[in-house]
Amino acid sequence: MGTQNESIAILGGGNIGLSLAKGLVKSGKYEAGQIIITRRNLRAIAELAEEGYQITDDNVKAVRYASIVVLAVLPQQLNILLDAIQEVVDPAKHLLISVASGVNVSDITNRLGKDVQVVRAMPNTAIAIQESMTCIASQNASSENITKVIELFNTVGETVQIHEELMTSATALCACGIAFFLRAIRAASQGGIEIGFHAAEALHMAAQTAKGAAELLLTNKSHPENEIDKVTSPKGCTIAGLNEMEHSGFSSALIKGIRQSSIKAGNLYVND
Numbered sequence: 011m012g013t014q015n016e017s018i019a020i021l022g023g024g025n026i027g028l029s030l031a032k033g034l035v036k037s038g039k040y041e042a043g044q045i046i047i048t049r050r051n052l053r054a055i056a057e058l059a060e061e062g063y064q065i066t067d068d069n070v071k072a073v074r075y076a077s078i079v080v081l082a083v084l085p086q087q088l089n090i091l092l093d094a095i096q097e098v099v100d101p102a103k104h105l106l107i108s109v110a111s112g113v114n115v116s117d118i119t120n121r122l123g124k125d126v127q128v129v130r131a132m133p134n135t136a137i138a139i140q141e142s143m144t145c146i147a148s149q150n151a152s153s154e155n156i157t158k159v160i161e162l163f164n165t166v167g168e169t170v171q172i173h174e175e176l177m178t179s180a181t182a183l184c185a186c187g188i189a190f191f192l193r194a195i196r197a198a199s200q201g202g203i204e205i206g207f208h209a210a211e212a213l214h215m216a217a218q219t220a221k222g223a224a225e226l227l228l229t230n231k232s233h234p235e236n237e238i239d240k241v242t243s244p245k246g247c248t249i250a251g252l253n254e255m256e257h258s259g260f261s262s263a264l265i266k267g268i269r270q271s272s273i274k275a276g277n278l279y280v281n282d
């Protein structure tokens with residue numbers, strides 16, 4: 011693929027930055043040596059150097075080295091980072107990828123004062139095992155560069171291209187969403203413990219069951235209710251359990267949580 015020989019700088023080696031780096035290398039399409047990761051506290055990522063990644067606390071050096079620059083700091087840390095790299099960002103050389111929630115392409119180009127191409131990407135932490143659902147959007151990037159970013163994130167999961175105004179919604183549904191499903195699995199395992207299983211086996215059974223449910227939808231391209239109809243025997247125990255959950259607000263809680271996350275995602279960045 012086209013990006014294979016390109017160098018990538020990941021500015022902000024935290025949860026998502028490191029997950030991205032590891033996923034790219036695990037995919038076999040990139041070598042650790044092609045990736046330079048920055049973090050203010052270098053000791054926190056020292057072990058990555060032993061795995062062959064380049065590490066530094068110098069964002070300017072990392073930007074100079076790479077052609078693809080991933081902005082992976084918190085929204086509230088972004089302006090300081092952009093100010094630090096402003097001089098060395100070169101629109102003729104660099105393609106910026108921002109994973110920062112709630113930060114528009116125009117926020118970044120305005121802060122830099124440069125018409126550099128920016129593609130926003132909203133992955134989730136399953137990127138570390140190449141199972142991310144990543145949403146991609148841009149206002150100013152060429153279709154060639156958008157394709158380049160889609161190909162990059164296709165190595166670590168699935169991608170969909172969306173309009174930029176839907177990025178906060180994508181954040182809630184997919185990036186935050188992984189936490190929502192994990193909490194649902196944890197709750198299921200707690201129920202499993204109460205009805206007789208040891209904690210570890212209950213968690214394994216719940217996780218594999220959740221994986222099966224997701225795979226049914228993805229493989230059959232079916233609607234959840236179609237699959238649910240196959241489980242709920244008349245007067246059976248599944249419908250009894252499901253209805254009990256709905257009486258307690260199961261669907262409503264998820265819908266309200268996703269809506270709340272989406273509102274919050276839109277308010278994370280303050281352009282001071």
Ligand SMILES: NC(=O)C1=CN([C@@H]2O[C@H](COP(=O)(O)OP(=O)(O)OC[C@H]3O[C@@H](n4cnc5c(N)ncnc54)[C@H](O)[C@@H]3O)[C@@H](O)[C@H]2O)C=CC1
Binds near residue numbers: 021025050085087091
């Ligand atoms: N955690 C997740 O699942 C997802 C996070 N995001 C977005 O990714 C971004 C990062 O989020 P997380 O990884 O969760 O946060 P994090 O706090 O784990 O990572 C941010 C890292 O950047 C480092 N950092 C801050 N300023 C820096 C600077 N000037 N130079 C170098 N390193 C610096 C911090 O020390 C930290 O290690 C956020 O904007 C978030 O909205 C997007 C999708 C999913």
Ligand SMILES: O=C(O)[C@@H]1CCC=N1
Binds near residue numbers: 186
């Ligand atoms: O919780 C957050 O703000 C970040 C963005 C999406 C996932 N984690």
